[in-house]
Amino acid sequence: MALGRRNKRNRQFVPPKLQLTSMMDMFTIILIFLLVSFSDKPETMNLEKNLELPVSDAKLDYNDNIKLVLSRDSLYLGDERIAGIQDGKIEGLNPTRLEDSVLYKELMAYHKEEIDGDPKADKEVSILFLCDKRLSFKTVNSIIKTAGMAGYPNFQFGVLKK
Amino acid sequence: MSILRKQRKANREEDDPDMVPVMNLFLVLIPFLLMSASFYHLKAINTSVPVLSQQSEDMEEEAKKEIKLTVIVEIKEKQIDVSALSGEVGVELLKGLERTIDRKGSDEQTMKALSDCLEKIKSGFPASDTVIIIPEEDVVYETIIQTMDVARYYNESPLFPKVVLSGKVG
Numbered sequence: 001m002a003l004g005r006r007n008k009r010n011r012q013f014v015p016p017k018l019q020l021t022s023m024m025d026m027f028t029i030i031l032i033f034l035l036v037s038f039s040d041k042p043e044t045m046n047l048e049k050n051l052e053l054p055v056s057d058a059k060l061d062y063n064d065n066i067k068l069v070l071s072r073d074s075l076y077l078g079d080e081r082i083a084g085i086q087d088g089k090i091e092g093l094n095p096t097r098l099e100d101s102v103l104y105k106e107l108m109a110y111h112k113e114e115i116d117g118d119p120k121a122d123k124e125v126s127i128l129f130l131c132d133k134r135l136s137f138k139t140v141n142s143i144i145k146t147a148g149m150a151g152y153p154n155f156q157f158g159v160l161k162k
Numbered sequence: 163m164s165i166l167r168k169q170r171k172a173n174r175e176e177d178d179p180d181m182v183p184v185m186n187l188f189l190v191l192i193p194f195l196l197m198s199a200s201f202y203h204l205k206a207i208n209t210s211v212p213v214l215s216q217q218s219e220d221m222e223e224e225a226k227k228e229i230k231l232t233v234i235v236e237i238k239e240k241q242i243d244v245s246a247l248s249g250e251v252g253v254e255l256l257k258g259l260e261r262t263i264d265r266k267g268s269d270e271q272t273m274k275a276l277s278d279c280l281e282k283i284k285s286g287f288p289a290s291d292t293v294i295i296i297p298e299e300d301v302v303y304e305t306i307i308q309t310m311d312v313a314r315y316y317n318e319s320p321l322f323p324k325v326v327l328s329g330k331v332g
């Protein structure tokens with residue numbers, strides 16, 4: 001009995017060893033995944049939930065220009081919703097009187113403020129246009145026509161890299 | 163026997179590499195990579211809408227040097243019509259460049275046929291760099307982007323990098 005107690009006392013405390021192998025495996029997988037998706041210019045743009053961009057071979061980076069987003073149910077200028085869309089028709093946009101639309105007025109106001117007011121401003125500024133791939137050309141055309149009339153004939157169509 | 167077992171155990175313990183510094187490194191790397199990770203890659207295609215403009219004298223001089231065609235791609239519901247415009251080439255020659263591509267097959271087949279057709283025009287008139295895409299009203303945006311891709315490059319070499327998107331007039 002006494003011998004057993006002494007043995008117990010003499011047994012050195014061995015700190016428990018952490019099993020790091022599985023954790024290492026997990027971290028290695030995460031690290032590889034993150035390395036693959038590494039970008040020197042991470043996207044900071046918030047895309048709408050119901051906006052499906054088309055996929056393209058394009059390799060050109062977009063510029064931080066005026067952003068025009070056309071989803072299936074809304075039209076945004078920058079982050080501001082300026083019109084709704086129903087059955088492919090933009091609310092408040094009459095195809096025969098495009099200059100009465102909110103989009104035209106907003107773009108004209110921006111043109112006056114930012115481009116006409118600043119002599120150093122780039123006169124050939126283009127619009128970054130993000131459009132849902134399921135929308136018809138009829139809807140797209142009314143928007144690009146309005147922007148063209150407001151003094152923005154150049155566009156950058158935002159697409160997802162293949 | 164037990165001494166041998168103890169020795170073997172001791173040896174095994176010594177063989178285990180110390181993973182803690184590696185784990186520390188991973189813990190530093192992961193937040194950094196998470197911050198700079200991009201889960202979608204947004205790219206852009208430059209395009210423009212037609213505008214009224216006056217041709218400058220410089221442009222006229224340049225135009226005289228080499229024959230430039232403007233290729234027109236009309237996307238219709240059942241077909242794609244390809245034609246060309248130029249003030250420097252005869253009507254007969256331009257007529258010979260006209261093609262119609264059926265859209266009965268898959269999108270891939272149609273785009274391949276369109277790509278081959280555009281490449282032929284480009285090889286005949288290498289100075290040409292502009293394509294006007296005219297879709298019908300019901301054509302979806304995705305098809306327009308596919309057509310733009312095909313018109314801009316053929317196997318990585320540029321075809322008609324200047325893309326103009328226009329609605330049908332008249």
